[in-house]
Amino acid sequence: MIGDVRAVTARDGWAGVGAALARAEESIAALPPPDARTAAQRTRAAGVQDEARALRTAFLDTHVDAVYDRLTEGRTTPLRLADLVSAAAVAYPGLVPTAGQLAAERKRLQAGKEGHEIDQGIFLRAVLASPVAGAHLLDAMLRPTPRALELLPRFTETGLVDTRSVRLERRDGAAHLTMHRDDCLNAEDEQQVDDMETAVDLALLDPGVRVAVLRGGEMTHPRYRGKRVFSSGINLKSLHAGDISLVGFLLRRELGYIHKIVRGVRGVGGASWHSRTVEKPWIAAVDTFAIGGGMQLLLVCDHVLAASDAYVSLPAAREGIVPGAGNLRLGRHTGPRISRQVILQDRRLPATDPDARLVLDEVVEPAAMDDAIAAAVDRLGGPAVVPNRHMLNVAEEPAAEFRRYMAEFALQQALRIHGADVVGKVGRFTQRSA
Template identity: 75%
Template structure:
């Protein structure tokens, strides 16, 4: 793959004439180059086992995708392919445009006053992410970006039914460790799709080749996040791509990558830029928890208010991003802060390192321990 990655990719995509998403690409590779990556049948057999009982076939996918993303020809093409709207979103778009409401298992999407309000509603597991939630989030982000009636996006956690937090809003508990223990968190379907799919679209927009504006192939919109109670792991990672973040004063932020044993998505790329290298190491390597009332929290949240005032503060905040020049300026900020080539190189190495971490002895031991108790 190091020597032939670009040619392999060109064969699979007919010379980059076809845009394949990650899952389609690895499936095509398994057919065209037997033995290069696991087949769908092999992966299905792996999926039936707990994480500790798997053979680690996804590591071959990590090797394959590292080479594709490293290629200055194939890598950008794959990243752009992942910015295309999903078929599911395109199918739901007429309904959402007409009614302003789509309710999915993990996300409720409502358009009101030009604001797309994405409410994370996995109330039973504190909005811990699994593949279902990643799919619902990408669908919701696509719809918000494609609907001409939406000018600003807002993401917030809904009220929980979990006994410990019943009736309280929670932003996110991060990756669902029970699903990881059970073998239901995949490299391609969760860990890479999440970063290159809906999170990538929050940053760079949705790609609408052929029917977009002549001056911009992507449709971008500004995004606000509101944090209630906590943003742990993947929830904290997510905050790093929003244009503004508000937090309740009794909430906290945590990115316990070392405790869980895996690489926290693009958090290693972004947290140091946002909060500084020393604090990033304290959080990612040392597991430091940052409370919203700490001075360092101002590096992660633009505004911290008392919980009873958060609703009003959020409404005022989304209005601040509803301006003609906001999209152009956020595009230039994102280009300066995270050039696509830098992101591509990071994700190439992430694909490989994360595939190894999924099968590390420490990870298997830790998720087995965490899986038996609530977050």
């Protein structure tokens, strides 16, 4: 099969590949919707999809840089993830799903989807794996969002911006990003990812900010009413409902605001010939727990403090998905054995556990959190902090290493969110939470 695929790619180029993908799409379209297919029809669909995906992979293995150059006009136009896949759908029909296909998928529960995002994962793996195209895409993702640029004058003047998910407030040179999705224990969905990237951009672009602080707000959940919670990770109800997308959430989160926390924001403000990005130190303050994506955030912050009654965990294997770049970063903090216990076996680390101190810099009594945050802000406010944290990040996580990891993540996570085990787990979670 692979030999035939490569022969089609080499002999006919995109014309032959596009025609073959169109025939595959027609074959799939002739079947009932995914959740209405018989076992034989599911087997047939899987076979057609496998052949089509092998063809896409073979074509991109050879032509990804040429495809990317066409989409970005010779790398003169920086396109963010969503714009890039949209442009590819128009320029190369069948290579990635169309806007119409994605819109139809969005109306379905996760269990009823065709899995078109896997084809986006194939495309983005190839782009990110390329030292040329991938580096250009990562650079494009460091640029501030239009929403942040629109809000910047207001935040610079007032020091306050409220979004649905995040409250951003500047106090005495520190930007305090408070996650306040009290309805879901700060579980992240696409709205929160957008709000977080906006807030991160604003904190980095405002010249009045020296240090940024991430913390969770007070909850209204009956079990945690009146208590602060850092984050409960991905919103599994949104995943079950089909509202967690590969591009808009899973990849944008990693390549957007978390990437900017590590490497800064690109292209405006204080960037200059000697500093391509504006960087600032980040403090994370953990109340109650940091689960999943919440714990992932701790791994990119410069100082992490936690209340003594808090805990951290990365329940990736239990949820069935890959915990973002946690697999890349956790072992640097804990060593390989503990990272495998946390990621593969769902080991929870209470803040008072000695092993937790490999992730946490400081553990204090809950009543002392505010004072500890203020002291950390003072320590990280010096002029030499930014260049030193920049060099630490260069040494610990070279951009090329991050790019290669994210290339494989793009496909593996796309496969995982459509895995039968994941669909079953999030469905059971939603039933228990109803």
